[in-house]
Amino acid sequence: MQQTYNPDERIYVELFLAARQLLNLEFFSKSDPYLEIYYSLSGQQETFLGRTETAECNLDPNWEKTFNIEYSQDMIQMLKFQIFDQDRMGREFMGEAQTTIKDILQQKNSLISLQIKRFDKAAGLLICKAVLFKESNHYVQWQFSGINLKNMDGIFGKSDPFLKFYLFSDGVWCQIYQTEYIKDDLNPTWKQFEISLQRLCFNDENKKFKVECIDRHEKGKNNQILGSFETTIDEIFNKNIDSFQLIQPKGGSAGTIKILNKKRIYRANFDDYIKQGTKFNIIIGIDYSSHNGVPSFPDSLHTYIEKNNIYQKALNDIAKSLENYDIKKLLAIYGIGAEPHFSNYNCNSYQTLFPLTGDFQNPQVIGYQEAVNTYQKRLKEIVFKGDLQLEDFIKYVQTVSEHNAGKLIYTIAVILGQEQITDLKEVQNLILTGQKLPYSLIYVGVGNDDFKEIKQINDLINQQNPPIRNNFNFYQYQQDIPLSLLKKHLLNDLPKQVVSYYQ
Incomplete structure (x- = not known):
């Protein structure tokens, strides 16, 4: 099968973040900073990627939370970082910085220092380290x-130890697990866990990684390092060394x-399941509810006054990406x-679900x-009525999926x-209860x-x-986005969702 794009060729950037010399916004202690990160393509809408943990009483934080972003060499990928002081009354803005992924990667060791600005005044430095990687099996x-x-707490207590694991990249130790x-x-004795070799040592069994043992103090402040060691996967598995x-x-x-x-552990990836014979069944549902406007008017999203309305453009691009x-x-x-x-459809009343071919x-x-x-042909044969109700469509998709569950x-x-879905609660419940079925649902706004x-x-x-499996994805259609990028955005989570079902 020829795929629209191979997810195993995707390259990701992992961002490690720290700040130095932040402004102190507190009177009797130090600020408690956390960072929010926003991502956008040049000229496109911003997306909130998430936030770090709060670093208590710390003006020079090294945040442990990292962020993964797919890297596209031919696109300008903008990053905006905003830092806030967390307190009992809410939060206070500490400053922001902006850059692009390409700018970070072009720096020596992919390490960049950015001036943080608070209301156009200098407010410290943001340090960002980028590591390129591919997903690993x-x-x-x-x-x-x-x-x-070693006891770091004297005669009145004992150490409260935990471990940190570090990847060595371009002369910098990057924390990857705790x-x-x-x-x-x-x-x-710490809990058992698993980690990918890509993340630990770039899949190189002879590449050293580092482990630190740290004594945790109250609320994570002023932690003390007991000690550390360096080793390799080769030493642990091939030479059977298990004590350090x-x-x-x-x-x-x-x-x-x-x-x-x-x-x-070897975990099969998306391409492995394709090679095993997994086939895809593609179902597209189109919203004809009255909220889209009357198609005989030029302001309707389904207008046939224009030769190529937004629904037609979206259907063209989405179907071309999926076929x-x-x-x-x-x-x-x-x-x-x-x-x-339709001349070949025997029910002319309001329908929550009907085939555009006229034949179920x-x-x-x-x-x-x-x-x-088919969309163009049927547009003048449909009377737009009622609200957008998705329950029947999702139930149908889930019935088909359940029927095919044992057939790859x-x-x-x-x-x-x-946007205006009148049975949103029912839709949410169906998505939650259907997460074990072999399907993905992509909502294209x-x-x-x-x-x-x-x-x-x-x-x-x-x-x-x-936690449950997530097989839902949202994408807002934009007419001016290149088709190659649309494919990546539209199918961004599909490989993971396929793998999570079969595993």
Whole structure:
């Protein structure tokens, strides 16, 4: 099968962040800074990527939270960093800095220092280190313990130790993982965890990585390093070394770190599942609800006054991006929420779901061009009525997915629609309960709405406890974006969602 683009060729940038000489906005202590990061392509809308943890009473923080972004060499990828002081009353702006991913990578060792500005005045330095990597199939799973660790708390207590793991990149040690801390224990056993070899040592079994053992103090302030050691995967697995002396910063032993159990893990990737015979079933639903406007008017999102309205452009680009995921280029096209008047369709009343072909037994067309032609042909044969209700479409997709669960068939379902969904609660519940099925749901927002409620579906999924698989993705269609970039954005999470289902 010829893919629209190979996800295993994707290159990512991981950003490590720190700040120096921040302004102190507190009177009786020091500020508690955290950082928010925003991402955009030149001329496009900003996206909030997330925030770091809060560094308490620290004007020179090294934030532990890192950020992964797919790197596109031919695009200007803008980054905006905003720093805030967290306090009991809320937060206070400490300053911001901006750069591009390319600017960071062009610096020596991919390490850049940026002037932080607060209301046009200097407010410290932001330090950003970028590391390029590809996703890895190879992981290690292991568990560490400490033996006779040095007590840093004197006669009134014992050390509260935890471990930090570091990747060595371009002369800089970058923190990549941290265990939990164990209170008052000089012989701790930390929880088992796994980490990819790419992240640990760039898949090079002879490349050293570093482990630090640290004594945690109250709220993480003024932590003390007990000691550290460096080793390689080759030493651990091929030479079977599992015990390491912790060397203190000024020399001397601070105890022993021992690996209790260890194993290598190979995790299949998206391309592996394709090679195993996984096929894709593509279903596209188009919103014909009255909120889109009457198509005989030029301001309608479905207007036929213009030759190529925004829905037609979106369908053309989305279908063209998807069609190669099916070897026969079959695309099932459905209308959502309207009254169809097709000569070959025997129901002319309001329908929450209907095939644009007029035949539920044969809802598929061949290729993106036929999909667009079918859309154009049917536009004057549809009476726009009612609100956008997605429950029936999603139930249909989930029924198809459940039917194909044992057949190595994965469904890619796409909704082209505006924002005003009247059964949003039902939609959310269906998405939450259907996360174990072999399908992904991509909502493509059409028009200039902010799509706030739809974007929050991802937040709802990520807040579930215990965690659940996320097979939902939102993308707001933009007419001027290159098709090659659209493919990357549209299918950004699809490989991960396919892998998470089969694993």
